[in-house]
Amino acid sequence: MMQKETIAVAMSGGVDSSTVAALLAREELDVVGLTLQLWDQSRLAGKHGIPEAPKAGRCCSLDDVYDARRVAETLGIPYYVVNQEERFEKDVVRPFVDEYLAGRTPIPCSLCNNHLKFDQLLKTARSIGASKIATGHYAVNEYDPARGRWILKRPTDRAKDQTYFLFGLTQEQLAHTLFPLGHMHKPEVREAARERGLALAEKPDSQEICFIPGGDYKQFLTAYLEEQNETMPETAGELVTTTGEVIGRHEGITGFTVGQRKGLKISSPTPFYVLNIDPASHQVTVGGDADLATRELRAGKVNWISIPKLTGQMRVQIKIRHRHEPAWATLIPAENGEVRAEFDEPQRAVTPGQSAVFYDGDEVVGGGWIL
Numbered sequence: 001m002m003q004k005e006t007i008a009v010a011m012s013g014g015v016d017s018s019t020v021a022a023l024l025a026r027e028e029l030d031v032v033g034l035t036l037q038l039w040d041q042s043r044l045a046g047k048h049g050i051p052e053a054p055k056a057g058r059c060c061s062l063d064d065v066y067d068a069r070r071v072a073e074t075l076g077i078p079y080y081v082v083n084q085e086e087r088f089e090k091d092v093v094r095p096f097v098d099e100y101l102a103g104r105t106p107i108p109c110s111l112c113n114n115h116l117k118f119d120q121l122l123k124t125a126r127s128i129g130a131s132k133i134a135t136g137h138y139a140v141n142e143y144d145p146a147r148g149r150w151i152l153k154r155p156t157d158r159a160k161d162q163t164y165f166l167f168g169l170t171q172e173q174l175a176h177t178l179f180p181l182g183h184m185h186k187p188e189v190r191e192a193a194r195e196r197g198l199a200l201a202e203k204p205d206s207q208e209i210c211f212i213p214g215g216d217y218k219q220f221l222t223a224y225l226e227e228q229n230e231t232m233p234e235t236a237g238e239l240v241t242t243t244g245e246v247i248g249r250h251e252g253i254t255g256f257t258v259g260q261r262k263g264l265k266i267s268s269p270t271p272f273y274v275l276n277i278d279p280a281s282h283q284v285t286v287g288g289d290a291d292l293a294t295r296e297l298r299a300g301k302v303n304w305i306s307i308p309k310l311t312g313q314m315r316v317q318i319k320i321r322h323r324h325e326p327a328w329a330t331l332i333p334a335e336n337g338e339v340r341a342e343f344d345e346p347q348r349a350v351t352p353g354q355s356a357v358f359y360d361g362d363e364v365v366g367g368g369w370i371l
Contacts, residue, residue, distance in 0.1 A: 006030040007178065008125035008133045010117060011071065011079070013064025015203050016136030018071040019189050020180045022196040024134060025075045032130060033072040033079040035065055036116060038088040039211040047223040051213045067200050074197060082124050084116055091115035093211055097224060100217065101233055103277035104353030105257040107165070108209055114168035122176055132176045137162045140182035140362075141174055150174035152305050152364040157185040164322045167357045167367025168303045221254055237282025239266065242275065242291060253277050256284050259292060259349030277352075293346035299356045299368030300338045306363045310339060316358040316365055318343070320350055326359050339368060 009021040011033040025031045041062065044050050065081060072079030092111045099106035117135070125133050138160040140153040150171055154161050169177070181189055193201035212220045225232055232252070239248040248266050250256070255263065260274040264286060273292055276285040297320070304310065310333050317326035318341055328344040341356065350370060357367035 004028065004030045005132075006032060006128075006130040008032045008034050008121065008128065008130035010121050010133055010135045011035050011068040012136065012206075013067035013071075013200070014136065014206060015193050015198070015200055016138075016181060016189060016205075018068070018136075018198050018200060019193045019196075020134050020136045021071060021077065022075055022198060023180050023192065024178075025077055026196075031075070031077045032125075032128060033068060033077055034121060034124060034133075035068045035079075035081045036088075036121065037065065037081050037083045038085060038112070038116065039093070040085065041213075044220070044223040044227065045213075047226065048219050049216070050219050050223055064206075067203070071198055071200065074199070080128075082120075084120055087120060088112070088116055093224070097221060099353050100221060100254050101235075101279075103235075103253045103256075103279040105351050106353045107355055108211075110165045110168060110355055113165055118169055118173045118177065122173060125176075132178055134178035134180055136181055137166065137179055138181055139163050139166055139179045141177055141179050143175075147306070149306065149308075153182075153362045154359070154364075155179075155182045160186055163364050164319050164355060164357050164367075167305070167355060167364060169305070170303070171305075174305070218255060235279070235282045237284065239264065239284050239286055242285060242287045247286070250284055253279060253282055253284060258351040273349075289348075292348045294350050295343045295346050297341050297343075297347075297350045297356055298334065298338060298371045299341070300336070300371050302337060302339055302366055302368035304366035306360065306365045310366075314365070316341075316360055319357045319359070320347060320354060320370065331358060331365075338371070 007024050007029050009031055011017045011021060021031055021033055069079055092108050095111060096106045096108045121133050138155040138157055139162055140155055142151050144151050152163060152166060154163050190201050208215050222232055235252040237250060238246045239250055240246050256274045256277055258274055261271050264272055266272050270288060272286040273289060274284060275287045275291050310331060314331045316329060316331050318329045319326045327347055329341045332340045334340045352370050354370050355367055356370050358365040
């Protein structure tokens, strides 16, 4: 008798990952539930205006761990919580803080996927005898024998497409990862949860960054640095126009992101937007909406998925934000493994620190971090 394949399901306590566990358990696989404990939600509570009680809609809370455990009990599968708080702080939280202090706008969810949810989960899965991990991400993962590569594709439910946050996955990680929801729509997922008697079938999706209650990252930066016996760097400086005219002052570059309009405290008949943040001079350049448009970007720390590397110019569509409609561009190799992209049409608010993800139709060609 052949031994059943063991699959470790990354259970976040939400309806998506819970449904994945239920679907795989129905296939008579040996399913094990794993939850990563990433952040102590009470750690900075009450400091600098951070709420004392966790707010609903945040992932990775104690309530989520409870919900995941309850689902595992309903399904009759083993369940384990894996403490990765130290690694999460080192690879996600601290880089998030440093990026903001340097005048960039980071994406912690992509860092978490790259360093924790796939890298560490795979290691844990193997240690308990699992051959693969499965997650509730909306994406499609297929092997192409002609290219000898695993290919990441956009899901059937485009409204839930999460490939933008998965561009950093390696071939090794993709080879051992399942995305069972890739060909399902969200209403189908909830219905599948109801059919299997999962109590959280109607649970709302998480919206906030798990370690930033209320979404106020400036509160978090201040409280976190204070806890680390560090002080917020003095980065007050000038607000200048594209011609270099000084039209005001600001209290620190951490309060700004490219494309921002509110909070500039500038009186003007037409709105001003943040165009550029210079961490060296502390100058924040502002201008009109039209000034936000650019035809170029440069990206570093690029990870390739559908191709081994970029050897020449390539036509792709590029997403520069999660909700951004992919725009046609030409990718051009640059020095140090970086790439340059030239858009067919100007794109609004290309933001350093965000991801640029390259698509060829439904396929994720690769992606990198905007410089």
